[in-house]
Amino acid sequence: MTRTPLIAGNWKMNGTPMLVKDMILGLAQKYDALPEKPFEMLICPPFTLIGLASEFAKNTGIVIGGQNCSALSNGAHTGDISALMLKEARAKYVILGHSERRTDHGETNALIKAKAEQALKDGLKVIICVGETEVQKDAGETLKVVSKQVSESLPSDTKADDVVIAYEPVWAIGTGRTPTGAEVEEVHAFIRKQLAEMIGLDEAGGLRILYGGSVKPSNAKELLHIPNVDGALVGGASLKLDDFWGIAQAYL
Ligand code: 13P
Numbered sequence: 001m002t003r004t005p006l007i008a009g010n011w012k013m014n015g016t017p018m019l020v021k022d023m024i025l026g027l028a029q030k031y032d033a034l035p036e037k038p039f040e041m042l043i044c045p046p047f048t049l050i051g052l053a054s055e056f057a058k059n060t061g062i063v064i065g066g067q068n069c070s071a072l073s074n075g076a077h078t079g080d081i082s083a084l085m086l087k088e089a090r091a092k093y094v095i096l097g098h099s100e101r102r103t104d105h106g107e108t109n110a111l112i113k114a115k116a117e118q119a120l121k122d123g124l125k126v127i128i129c130v131g132e133t134e135v136q137k138d139a140g141e142t143l144k145v146v147s148k149q150v151s152e153s154l155p156s157d158t159k160a161d162d163v164v165i166a167y168e169p170v171w172a173i174g175t176g177r178t179p180t181g182a183e184v185e186e187v188h189a190f191i192r193k194q195l196a197e198m199i200g201l202d203e204a205g206g207l208r209i210l211y212g213g214s215v216k217p218s219n220a221k222e223l224l225h226i227p228n229v230d231g232a233l234v235g236g237a238s239l240k241l242d243d244f245w246g247i248a249q250a251y252l
Contacts, residue, residue, distance in 0.1 A: 001206030005224070006164060006231035007248045008042040008127065008210065009238025010067060010095055015045045019239065020053045026241040028060035031248075037061060039231065039251045043238070044095055047081055054090035065093030065127070068101055071114035073122075083115075083122035094119050095233070097153050098129045099170045109152030116155040116163070125162040127210070127233065128153050130191075134171035142169075142183075143190050150194055158199050160206030165191060166233040172213025174235060181226055184211055188228035217246030224250040 195204035212233030
């Protein structure tokens with residue numbers, strides 16, 4: 001099964017209406033001019049900017065997503081946002097289980113799985129994040145940690161079409177440090193093999209596994225051409241048009 005790479009920008013708690021306009025119109029101008037689309041481009045701004053982002057992305061090839069959603073469908077849950085609300089704001093994807101949510105909000109694998117199942121039910125695609133901390137890496141536990149996260153946070157009915165995994169070593173996020181190519185290759189191959197056991201060879205072969213953590217234009221070519229790396233989940237560099245587009249250039 002062929003996998004169309006995904007270049008996804010996670011804006012985290014950053015961004016303004018002006019940045020939304022400049023980024024989406026700027027990206028669309030470049031992306032839409034490509035005669036063929038060798039990758040998909042996704043921007044995930046904070047909740048308050050999703051509607052505006054969708055407006056600018058209308059009639060362009062740029063796709064919009066959210067950064068989190070509730071595991072519940074609706075009701076008395078002050079401050080929460082449902083998957084259906086994201087869908088109605090014309091988001092197509094939602095990032096779930098980012099390490100910042102696991103750490104800042106105590107999100108467990110079980111909660112992430114419940115969120116993913118609700119999001120799929122409401123018609124979103126999900127990007128499930130996994131990755132080890134520096135302490136876990138130093139203890140040689142990377143594969144064990146990632147394996148547990150993959151087996152416990154993926155929705156029961158995981159299909160290649162609507163589930164994406166992002167491997168983001170926590171110690172590489174926002175630090176300028178990245179694993180070696182061999183380390184990335186090992187973890188991605190390991191996840192693919194585990195997926196094959198969970199959902200079968202065909203689905204596992206079509207499911208995209210992104211790398212995230214300090215991806216920049218200067219290292220994108222190297223990271224994104226590693227076997228089993230099907231795109232990037234980009235934080236800081238997704239806030240600058242030239243940097244984000246520079247990363248996508250790895251596929252051009
Ligand atoms: P940076 O690209 O800023 O390291 O962030 C990665 C990330 O957390 C994306 O979700």
